[in-house]
Amino acid sequence: MREFWETALLGPLESLGKKILALLPNVLAMGIILTVGLVAAWAAGYLVERVLRVIGLDHFCDRVGVNAALARGGVKTDPSRLVGRAAYWTVALFATVAALGALNLQPINQFARSFLAYLPHLFAAALILGAGYLLSNFVSQAVLITAVNAGLPPARLLAACSRWGVQVIAVAMALEQLGIAKTVVVVGFGIVLGGIVLAAAIAFGLGAKDLAKDFLERRLSGRPDRRAPDDLRHM
Structure with a gap:
């Protein structure tokens, strides 16, 4: 015993x-x-x-x-x-x-090697997100100033669409760098970006409808374009 x-x-x-x-x-x-x-x-x-x-x-x-x-x-x-x-x-x-x-220890060593191999992708994704965020704000401000100077009513909407468009591209690039669901990212990126472009196009169309109406009325009625001199208009 x-x-x-x-x-x-x-x-x-x-x-x-x-x-x-x-x-x-x-x-x-x-x-x-x-x-x-x-x-x-x-x-x-x-x-x-x-x-x-x-x-x-x-x-x-x-x-x-x-x-x-x-x-x-x-x-x-x-x-x-x-x-x-x-x-x-x-x-x-x-x-x-x-x-x-x-x-x-073999499992820990294997994890350490995998982590070190993946670390550059993490840094690259973080840099892409940071740069994309800063660039989106810059583009948004530029679009807002341009739209306001052009007299477009949906200036803020256009600026927001441009900002979100740049940020969506940055997120898609970061996820691509991380290797996360590449197919889903590509499809989702296309859908979201297409929606943003469509929203911007609709907003621009609604804002420019008065300009287009005035242009067509002048052409159909034969009135001269007040915004340009005659010598430039006939060139």
């Missing part, structure tokens, strides 16, 4: 203890790598933020309208601090993956 208990209980416990003891150096290495990596991440984020503040990134972004675009999106942090945080989390992610790799 005693031999049975020794074989059934003590044997597995002894084997587990040996595995834990063999894993302790790897756990210690993981802790050291993670600690050093987090300190390096904090230092990298701090240095990047300080350097960007010294060279005047915040002032430049405020002058070109980036700060205003971020504020409209609910982001109240300075661009220098945002880039510093991005640097911190980038180094911290690499440090975490390296620390997990120190355990030398």
Whole structure:
């Protein structure tokens, strides 16, 4: 009976203890790598933020309208601090993956390799979304100013359609970069973009109907075009 208990209980416990003891150096290495990596991440984020503040990134972004675009999106942090945080989390992610790799466990190593291979796609998608958001605001403002100067009534609707169109394109490109449901993304992108273009065309048509009516009345009645001199109109 005693031999049975020794074989059934003590044997597995002894084997587990040996595995834990063999894993302790790897756990210690993981802790050291993670600690050093987090300190390096904090230092990298701090240095990047300080350097960007010294060279005047915040002032430049405020002058070109980036700060205003971020504020409209609910982001109240300075661009220098945002880039510093991005640097911190980038180094911290690499440090975490390296620390997990120190355990030398096959499933964790496989996950770390897959994550590192996928990480560039995540960064590219984030950059595409950020650039698309800023570009959409710029395009929207340009369309709004142009439509107001042209006297089109649905100026705000045209500006909103242009903004959403650019953002939809950015989201589709980001999802394409991530490799998420490519067929669904392409079909959905076509439907949404087509709807935005149709809405913009209808809005433009409704806004320009008075201009078209006036143009046709002048042509049919033979009245001269008051907006252009006779010498230019007959050229």
